[in-house]
Amino acid sequence: MSVQSDGLEQLQSEVRRRGGTAVPRAGREALIDINAPDGSRYLVKLKTKQSGDWQAQKTDGAPRSVRIDAWVFVDVHQPIGNARVVDAKWMRDDIQGQVDDWLAADPSRNVRTQNHHKIEEFRVAEWSGRWDLIGLSAAAASEGRVTEDNLGAWVFKCNPKVWKLDDFIADGNDWIENWSVVENYRSAMIGDGQRAILWVSGPETGNTPRGIWGLGWTVGPRYPVVDTSGDYWANLERQAAVDWFVPTDIVVLDEPILAADVRAHHPDLQHLEVFRSPQQANPSWISKRELALLEGLLPEWPDRDAQAGGTITIGSAGAGYGNPVTNKIVEEEAIAMVTAHYEALGYNVEDVGSQKLGWDLTCSSRINGLARVEVKGVAGQDPLFLLTRNELRSAREDKYWELAIVTSALTDPTLAIYTAENVIEQSEGYVYQVDLGDTKPKGSG
Template identity: 60%
Template sequence: MSVQKDGLEQFVAEVRRRGGSATRLTGAEALVEVQAGAGRPVRVKLKTKRRGDWQAQKSDANPRPENPIDAWVFVDVNYPIGSAPIVAAGWMRDDIQSQVQEWLAADPLRDSTKLRHHKIPEARVAEWRGRWDIIGFPTPATSSGDVTEDNLGAWVFKCNPKVWDLRQYMKDGNDSIEDWSVVDNYRSEMIRNGQRAILWASGPEGGQTPRGIWGLGWTTGQRYPSVDETQGYWTDEDKRHSVRWFAPTDITLMKEPLTAAEIRDYSGLEDLEVFRSPQGANPSWISKDQLARLHDLLEGWPEHEAGSGEPITVGAGGAGFGDPRTNKMIEDAAVDIATDHYTNLGYEVEDVGARNLGWDLTCIHASGDIRRVEVKGVSGPTPSILLTRNEIRSAREDENWELAVVTRALTKPTLAAYTASEVLEHAEGFVYRVDL
């Protein structure tokens, strides 16, 4: 399905859910006629994207009188359609016009008839998010789909069994989910340790994996990028290779799901986002009010384990959690994986870890690019690591320094790379030397 067609289907479905009708008009542009009530129909221009900015034309600053529109609707297929910016056509025309004038004034030689494209970033139209009243629909306070710290009840991580084989995963004896893929948006940026998490199976309501809640638990940290994602239980190669971010979780799988039919029949839960926007990207969510109602259908919620009290080992070779022997096995496996990774990228790799320089691998590319890579390995899915004072010093002083973290180093290794600035931004004092 094309991005434009996906956006059109989401918009039409939302209009119908709100009690109106929407008809696509013929022509190259995505124009839709919307009837919200007894008044006159309104005409909207639909812009859809999956990533980046929305694309318009500089000529939109001077709309054609024979083809008038009342509003623009900006759809991001990774966001719930309820929070789409809906912008009055007059404001949009004036905004594009002012930007085009600034663009021309910056260089008199520019020609808007040749460079016709005009980008519309999200920030430009953010103030119009969820303005369904512009096209004739009331806008309840809960309809925008925006998540805040105050209204978040739980994150909902959706699993399509046709893409990731949940049934086989459980048959193989697995009883928990340690992480889940998410898209790069403001929601995934909000994920922190200790937030409630739900695993939702999408798809049909019957079959081996009926639609509904299959797991309950918690998030265990901030999202983290994935560089190399192994096959695992993925059944769709394109989907697997498109994964860029993961959220660490501790979700306990249920022996029997709480089905979508059971949830929908309960008062106050029929309007969950997974019902309204089933095609929306991960993560979805439920509000605190919805969570309170959902608790009536559940037997309980797993306890959140804070993860404190683990033994810490600190030595000349670095710092980490767990016993020194296991740490050495994890460290060696991580270095081997990182060496293969940078070699495959075309670097000549030298292991300098024994020299205590503040990094483990010196990687030199034929292009002249140099990377000094500190390697850390962890046995679990969460890239939470300890750095020595020497490693922090290197991150501060060396612009070519970077960190490679290998999660699940001994079982299902996944490598993620971080710049020095990213590492320093999240570093905090944790272990201190005290000479008595």
């Protein structure tokens, strides 16, 4: 499916959900006849994108013989309910004003030969969700924006062409412990104990037909990711683009609930966001009302695993156990304490943690020389933590590398410094768990 056809499908679905119909006209220009619930008719011009800016023409600012009532700007990765529905006269005047400025800057320019015109998102941001301009009442919209009050369950979509769910199941796996999400207000809302659904997108036939493949829970807030390696990624470009994960406790169903069965179960379920905006980035969602409509189709919701949520997390704020938000606070406290320690020793300290070099602080001094310090903070008293592969590589290869660990970081912070040799000797496992409980700190005799 092309971006243009996907945008049209989303628009038609949203208009139907609001009680109207949307019928495309023949021709290269994407003009759509809208029939509103009250019998009014409108003509809209559809613009669709999946990234960057929307594309138009400079001549779109000129008067035209066919009256257009509105432009509809669709981003296929965003909720269709928030599409920009822009008054056509305003849009025409805005384009013409930019063209006039463009020509004034260089009168030798030619609109006909340089007709391309981009429309940035910020230019039409104020028109988000203005369906009333084409006779579709805003009050008719379902819960386009997620709130704590209307959230029924988060929906995490799996594209089998990106992540090989069939191989995952064939290897005997039946539990999803995390899933990738984008950074937006929705993923920021995710926390412990919210219902979660695994939805497979794509065709309705084959080894992994479209539908509900798993039920369960979220077990904590999103966390930033350093390492996305694994055996089931089919698309390396999409894999490399992952920046955030959500910890989950999702059980894969013995038999999936197919999309066709979901649509047939209740007429209103055909308006689920996974049908209206199939290309939208994770997380998607369903409302409490939609979840109630699904209940007769779903098996019993699995109990949450009492051990879930205690998993290891690795992020840009450091690696550690438990809640990623708490980990970030602990790490910030540790960085501040270690920075003050080295500055008191006469070092000039530069925080380079965001560069992912394999250490957090570059400490230089004319007297003491150079130290490249990896900082770890833990909330408890035990010096037990995680290293990423990049951090362990630096410990092995960089003679200036050393470790500063702050225990009881939020209550009674205590600092200890260890050599790279100490750390390497006690490191084990794929993500290199390190326990320095029986190792003396540097300089302690």
